Each structure stands twice: as C-alpha cells, then as structure tokens.
Amino acid sequence: MTTRGRVALKVGVWVVALVPLARLLYGFAIDDLTVNPIEYVTRELGETALRLLLATLALTPLRIVSGWSWPITLRRLLGLLAFFYAVLHFAVWIVLDHFFDWHTMGDDIVKRPWITVGLTALVLLVPLAATSTTGMIKRLGGRAWRRLHRLVYVAGVLGCLHYIWLAKKVLIQPWVYAAILVLLLAVRLWDAGRGLARRAEQKKAQKIVIGSRG
Amino acid sequence: MRLRYSDVTPERLYLSRRELMAGAIALAAIGCDAGAEATAAPTPAGAPLKATPNAAYRVQDAPTKFEAASTYNNFYEFGVNKEDPARLGHTLKPRPWHVQVDGLCARPKTFDIEEVLKVAPLEERIYVLRCVEAWSMVIPWIGYPLAALLKQVEPRPGAKYVEFTTLKDPEQFPGQKPGFFGGTLDWPYTEGLRLDEAMHPLTLLTVGMYGQVLPNQNGAPVRVVIPWKYGFKSAKSIVRIRLTDTEPKTAWNKAAPQEYGFYSNVNPTVDHPRWSQGTERRIGEFRRRTTLMFNGYADQVASLYTGMDLKKNY
Numbered sequence A: 001m002t003t004r005g006r007v008a009l010k011v012g013v014w015v016v017a018l019v020p021l022a023r024l025l026y027g028f029a030i031d032d033l034t035v036n037p038i039e040y041v042t043r044e045l046g047e048t049a050l051r052l053l054l055a056t057l058a059l060t061p062l063r064i065v066s067g068w069s070w071p072i073t074l075r076r077l078l079g080l081l082a083f084f085y086a087v088l089h090f091a092v093w094i095v096l097d098h099f100f101d102w103h104t105m106g107d108d109i110v111k112r113p114w115i116t117v118g119l120t121a122l123v124l125l126v127p128l129a130a131t132s133t134t135g136m137i138k139r140l141g142g143r144a145w146r147r148l149h150r151l152v153y154v155a156g157v158l159g160c161l162h163y164i165w166l167a168k169k170v171l172i173q174p175w176v177y178a179a180i181l182v183l184l185l186a187v188r189l190w191d192a193g194r195g196l197a198r199r200a201e202q203k204k205a206q207k208i209v210i211g212s213r214g
Numbered sequence B: 001m002r003l004r005y006s007d008v009t010p011e012r013l014y015l016s017r018r019e020l021m022a023g024a025i026a027l028a029a030i031g032c033d034a035g036a037e038a039t040a041a042p043t044p045a046g047a048p049l050k051a052t053p054n055a056a057y058r059v060q061d062a063p064t065k066f067e068a069a070s071t072y073n074n075f076y077e078f079g080v081n082k083e084d085p086a087r088l089g090h091t092l093k094p095r096p097w098h099v100q101v102d103g104l105c106a107r108p109k110t111f112d113i114e115e116v117l118k119v120a121p122l123e124e125r126i127y128v129l130r131c132v133e134a135w136s137m138v139i140p141w142i143g144y145p146l147a148a149l150l151k152q153v154e155p156r157p158g159a160k161y162v163e164f165t166t167l168k169d170p171e172q173f174p175g176q177k178p179g180f181f182g183g184t185l186d187w188p189y190t191e192g193l194r195l196d197e198a199m200h201p202l203t204l205l206t207v208g209m210y211g212q213v214l215p216n217q218n219g220a221p222v223r224v225v226i227p228w229k230y231g232f233k234s235a236k237s238i239v240r241i242r243l244t245d246t247e248p249k250t251a252w253n254k255a256a257p258q259e260y261g262f263y264s265n266v267n268p269t270v271d272h273p274r275w276s277q278g279t280e281r282r283i284g285e286f287r288r289r290t291t292l293m294f295n296g297y298a299d300q301v302a303s304l305y306t307g308m309d310l311k312k313n314y
Helices: A003-029 A037-066 A070-097 A102-111 A113-130 A134-140 A142-148 A151-166 A173-213 B012-029 B035-040 B084-091 B146-153 B251-255 B298-305
Strands: B052-058 B098-103 B109-112 B123-130 B135-145 B161-166 B190-194 B204-209 B223-225 B238-244 B279-282
Touching: A003 A037, A003 A070, A037 A070, A037 A151, A037 A173, A070 A113, A102 A113, A113 A151, A134 A142, A151 A173, B098 B146, B109 B146, B135 B146, B146 B204, B146 B238
Parallel strands: B052 B123, B098 B238, B135 B279
Antiparallel strands: B098 B109, B123 B135, B135 B204, B161 B190, B161 B238, B204 B223
C-alpha cells in the first residue's frame, strides 16, 4: 500500500472511531440522550471501547488470513482509541454515575466480579498505552515489548466477561462479542500451531541434512 | 422516538395539572363533571379516563413526565430494549379482551374488560415505581384495589397465592417470537403474590395512567401495580388471575433464580448479585437517591413480613 493509502486509512479510522463520541456530544448539545442519560452514555462508551478493542485484536488475524500487511499499521491507533473510550467509560462511572462516592465504588469493585474484571481490563491497558510509542518499543526491546503487549488478549477476554456478567442472562449481545473474540483467538492459535509445525519440519529437515553429512 | 433529558423534568406543566385536578375535585363536589378534561388536558394522545384522585395514596415527589414513563419501558414481550415497547406497542390489540379469574375460588368468572373497568370506582394514585435495575419513576396510576376483583370470585380458604398470566401471542407481542438464538423469557410471562399481598389495599389493579387509558407499552388494557416490590412483579396485559395453594412460578425467577426471588420486595439492604440496591436514579434527576425500605411503603406493608428473613426470601 502507498503512503497516501496508509494516511487515508488512518484518517478513516480516526473519523469512524470518533463518530460515537461525536454522537454523544451532539446528543448532549441538543439534549437528546434518552430519559436515562447517564446509563445511556455509560453503555455507549463501554460498548464502543469493547468494539474498538476487538477491532484491534482483529488486525493480526486479518493479516494472517489475507496476507495483507497494512492491518498492522492500524494496531497502535485502534488500540489507543479503545483505551480512550475505556477511560471515558470509567470516568463517567466515577463522576456522573457515582459522583465521587468512593465508598460505594470501592464496595462495587470488591463485591461485583463484573466491575472487578472491567476495571482490571482497563488497568491492563494502561501500560500498553504508555509503551505504545516507537521510543518505548526501542527502549524495551522488541521481545520484551511484544511479551508485555500480549496483555491485550487478557484485556479482551476480561472486557467480554465484563459485558457478559453485567447484562441480563437472557440477552445475546454480550455473547456475540465473546464469540467474535473466540474466533479471533482461534485464528491466532491456528497460525501459531502452523508456525510450530513448520519449525518442527525445518528441524527435522536439518537433522536429515546433518545426518547425511555424518 | 427518543426522549430528551429536559422532557422528563416535569415540574411546571405538572404543577399546573395538579391545580387543574384540585379544581376538578372542587367542581365535582358541586356537581360539575369536569374531571375528565382536567386530568387529560396536558397529556398527549390517548383516550381520557375519569378517576377520582385518592389523597391517601399520593407521594409528594413530582411525577415523572408522561413521555418518559411511556417511552422508557421494560416489557420484553415487545423486545429487550427500553424503546421497543413504545415503538412496537401498536401491535397489541387491547380490545376485545378478557380476564379469566379462576382457581381456588367459589365463583370463577371470565370478565370482559369493560366489566373489569366497572368492578369498583376508578381512583388515581401516585406511586413510586422502583425498577430492579436501580432507577425509579413517580407515576399517577388509575385503577382500584385488586382485592375488589378477587372478592367477586370469592377465594376459598385454601387459596394462598395469586398467579398472574400475561397474554401470549407472538402476533401481538413480537418479542415472544423465538429469535435466531432462541427466546428470552419462558412465555407466557407469569408473576405471583401471596394472597395477603394481593389483597393489600396498596395492590392496584391498573387500567390507566396520567389521566388516560393505559398505553399499550405500559401493559394495556389491564395490569397490576405493587409499589413496594420491584417493577417486574407488576404483571402487564393480564389475561388470567388464578388463585392457588402453591407458590406460583414466576418468569424472571425461572430465568435467573439467584437474581430474582419470589418476593422481590424493594430492599436497600439486600443487593442484587450484580449491583447494589442501596441507591436509585430517579428518572429526570442527576444524583442518585437513597432507596427506601419497601420503596417507602414500609409503614403499610412491613407487617406482612414479620419474622421472615428477607435476605433469604429476596
């Protein structure tokens, strides 16, 4: 893909990802956020965060399946946008929903597993956002950085769990997100398995070569 | 249609309506029947329904705006989203309608809805509705005590419970059609009360709200309202009321027994497994309010549960 193509792609991602926020701000401006606005805003921000997180997690599987390399260039941007929405979601919970009632919020974090896992997912994203710059990749070294950034899988699983646990059991939407995550992880596992098999074959081939020499 | 935040902050309009109603009572007292126009005046479309305000059952908080109470609903028969009932409510046909009242009683009877309306004089009561999801509204309902209807069929001494059944008809309730991944609740929706709860004067057989006939999305043509219990206990669009000697199975209890018990009394000290019931958000307000024991009706209903462990009987 050309540089211009990549820039256009990134601009596209920015625009699409900021639409939910723009809609909420517009809704606020014209006073159109349903009759239970705090609940509505919390839900919209949370769901957008989860969607963006899954979109981030979809890039590598997309590359694996398609062979294209451009999806990888969007990883940092989408990941940071997901983090941005997760932070807004959390901030609304603190400020608008509970209005700094630390006691109640502390209680909720300890007592309600869905809040515990939701907060854990957000906390896990903090070091990933903080080390998302090219400078940090260099400082950490590619290997350590990659290992650290595997936490995004954990955050993805916890994010889905957060939604499943908080929603009524009769609703299917949370399970749709979980199913998408499972599918994305399955593609990676399949690819990892393929890689292992390839390496094993290479080793075997090497042994044969070494054997024939000896 | 989506509602605006300012739409649900009632005050001025509502206060003027109250004055009108007060005037209407005064006029009615001198023999001038202006009640219907007065009660219906500020509310949009919907047939007006005459009712006498009952001052003994009237909370002091400002009522939630009609537009909020009729567009933000949990009524899974229409769909799982809050806006589904208002959007799809037109599919329900509230006439003709019959309510079968039977079971352990001397004179079981199937009432035509027009008969139901005439069992006792209609009164307007302003109750707080507390949803199990931790939000609440203040709603002027129109109806009469369920006890009046139950007395008509003469419950037998063996009757200990009352079971309510909501209409099951996927043609009228699109939410009852099995979805791609299966259904939501086990239809028909059933709810239940102990007989003494059902006979309690607060338990209102409800046919209207805000001075008009019950909108479809609020459970037309007839529902119950049990103000000291979470909203889902108040069965809507009722087709059958059955007296029984065994505790009825209830829809949400079947779907998630550890979350929704048979009693489901509003109780700030007993949390839902997934959230605190200690506070609630009144629709139209910003800060959370403290939830009151039995939703503020403790004086009237606490005695029903003397000696009971309300943590176990949630």
